[in-house]
Amino acid sequence: MSSQARCPKCGQIDMVLKVSALHSGGVSSTEYEVIVPIQLGSKITPVSSKRVGVSQTELSKKLAPPPKLEPKGYAVYNDTERVLKTLATLAVCLGFVLAIWGQCANLATLGGQGLLQLILGIALVGCGGAYIYFVTSRREKQAMAVLMPRWKRAIARWNQLYYCARDDGVFIPGQNRFVPVDQMTDFLYEK
């Protein structure tokens, strides 16, 4: 039974709560209510109990699940791609200048003299932008293919976590390991 998760540090069950339940509580008050499993004779009964001191919001923040990964910053580019991306960025900037310049010339002369610059500018912005988009999305996809399984594993472990309020740490029942709250993320991503 899940409420019988025993803390490997103190060997007790009375201050143990499921992390996912604690996290979703998130009430912003210094006094909050928790459901504590209490042993009455041979029976274990969940009892509502008032706690003061630790703000649940704070604790809830500390016990938050690993955040969903954003591919930004994880994409890895090779040297060629890096050079081409820089050139593409320059092409986009140059393209904007040319397009605006061409359009201003158009408006000034009313004769379409800036049409070539306008077309060239739009083409540069389009090509540069398209290259940046394709190389970035391809590399980000590759990065996510590596990161996603790790994140899913971390989430799966987080869903198994229990918190002991007495010792301010977490554990997975049956692992006989106790991890302080501030090391929870490392523990979840551990290989």
Ligand SMILES: [Zn+2]
């Ligand atoms: Zn404990």
